[in-house]
Amino acid sequence: MYVVINPNIEIDRKRCTTPFDCKRCLQICPTAVFSVHAVRNERGRLTDKTEPGNYALAVSYRDQCSACMRCVEVCPADALTVEMPQEASA
Ligand code: SF4
Ligand code: SF4
Numbered sequence: 749m750y751v752v753i754n755p756n757i758e759i760d761r762k763r764c765t766t767p768f769d770c771k772r773c774l775q776i777c778p779t780a781v782f783s784v785h786a787v788r789n790e791r792g793r794l795t796d797k798t799e800p801g802n803y804a805l806a807v808s809y810r811d812q813c814s815a816c817m818r819c820v821e822v823c824p825a826d827a828l829t830v831e832m833p834q835e836a837s838a
Contacts, residue, residue, distance in 0.1 A: 752811070753833060754810050754811050754813060754830060755813045755830070755833070756829075756831050756832075757781070757813060757817040758806065758825060758829070759805050759806075760826075760827045760829075761804065761827075763826060763827035764805050764827035765801060765826055766800055766803065768784050768797040768802070769797045769803075769804050770788075770800050770824070770825075772819075772821060772822045772823060773805070773819035773823055774805075777818065777819050778814070778816065778818070779809065779812035779813065779814065780809065781787040781808065781809050781810065781812050781813045782805055782807060782808065783808040784803050784804065784805050784820070785806060786797065786802065787801060787802060787804050787834075794810060794817055794835050810821075813830065817830060822824075
């Protein structure tokens with residue numbers, strides 16, 4: 749039987765505070781695993797992407813992750829962890 753095992757991807761949001769301004773992991777990921785969304789909105793005003801906490805990074809397509817580690821290497825805040833899950837004992 750063929751079983752697909754996806755890596756575990758952790759985002760430390762205390763370290764990744766301005767993802768829409770940074771975007772490095774989003775730009776380097778070959779399979780577009782990450783997405784970024786607004787957390788705070790002010791009516792009629794552009795949300796300041798440089799203010800911590802206004803945007804949050806998310807893992808949208810974990811099943812597309814090949815564990816290439818490019819995002820981990822490029823992150824300036826050391827905010828990402830990508831690990832293969834421990835094999836379940838047979
Ligand atoms: S590269 Fe790091 S700091 Fe930049 S958006 Fe991605 S997780 Fe956040
Ligand atoms: S390890 Fe590679 S494929 Fe997985 S999220 Fe990071 S850059 Fe994308």
